[in-house]
Amino acid sequence: MPTSSAVKPDPEKRIGLLGYALLGVLVRADLSGYDIARRMKEPVGFFWQAPRSQIYPELARLEEAGLVKHRLVRQMLRPDKRVYRVTTLGRAALAAWVLEPTPDIVRNEFVLKAHSLWLVDPARIAPLFRERAHEHAKALALYEGFRRELEAGLDAQGWPGDSPDLADLITVGAGIAYARSFGDWCEETAARLEAAARSRLRMG
Amino acid sequence: MPTSSAVKPDPEKRIGLLGYALLGVLVRADLSGYDIARRMKEPVGFFWQAPRSQIYPELARLEEAGLVKHRLVRQMLRPDKRVYRVTTLGRAALAAWVLEPTPDIVRNEFVLKAHSLWLVDPARIAPLFRERAHEHAKALALYEGFRRELEAGLDAQGWPGDSPDLADLITVGAGIAYARSFGDWCEETAARLEAAARSRLRMG
């Protein structure tokens, strides 16, 4: 019998990806849960999403763990709000997590459908790919606009220092890579399916 | 007061993405749960994953819904197994799902980390991106090998008919697009971070 005494693996609450996502938003600016939710839609939502119902309890957990703290901001025309700030401990935890190894898990519903597309008349699916290509093109234009702004800002500075600007540039770069490559794939696929539909017609 | 009588929204069990993922594997060949699990790792796992603990109960649910059925295959040197087959109903459900609209949700842990990379010394993160670029390059070579084989098979056939070959080609195409574009992004980012590290050195 070894010295083990049925120890529970981890009594201190471990922080998950959602927690780091929120910390990543909060290190850039002090925000209320509501404001975080907005940013989890718009810039951060391009690579990570979280609804309010997930954000509020997670903020409480982060505070319990000492990674953030809040102060009450009283307002008269709007409801009072809790504004959160990352603590030194929280900042250190986030920085340490960045250097940890990252598994590469891909879960793509559209590709999952593509895998079974052979069950369906190609003439009926081709438009779905055309449409999707169009959406990616719109997203691409948006991201490229963001990137131009960020590049202008960085050129003015000379070098980034400890501001998040370089990280922002890198992040939109990922969005651009995604939108462009999947957009191209959608168009290529649409073309292939249209060709398949034509040869089907000829063959009866 | 309207005519509503607090009806539960859906008494018939609704099938989720996991169910369609399994159907998509099973329409191609009759398999045991164990064999499905293997394919959920290797070819399908490139865009959708599922462990055995998820697969076995889901197969039972699919059978209850009449979308698959199984027969017992007795073996003498190996344990007996249940081999599943998709029913006509299951095939129709899968085909219908392919034509449904698909939300575009991206959740990328590596990009989430990149968003907070400005908290860390660039000289320490650059290698992580170099490494990741290398992994994508390896995956890319693998996928391109698959594609060559599939293309050879399709050229021989002339046109795809009702076989999954064209869908396979399209699916590896997505893998290639992903591996190439994220690989390039990783290299570009590594270069940028190395440059940032150098200018940091100069500035002290």
Add this chain to the structure above:
DNA sequence: CCATTCATGTAATCGGTTACATGATTCT
């Protein structure tokens, strides 16, 4: 007048991960 914004949450449910449990056979 109705929808939206600001602001906070709870509850129920579903989907996914990790660990546990068993047992013969074959490979190193």
Add this chain to the structure above:
DNA sequence: AGAATCATGTAACCGATTACATGAATGG
């Protein structure tokens, strides 16, 4: 002798989605 393969599952937990609940102020 020990690890891996074939074959089936269960249980506990965690993370994420959807729906519910409240209430003032502003904009169309």
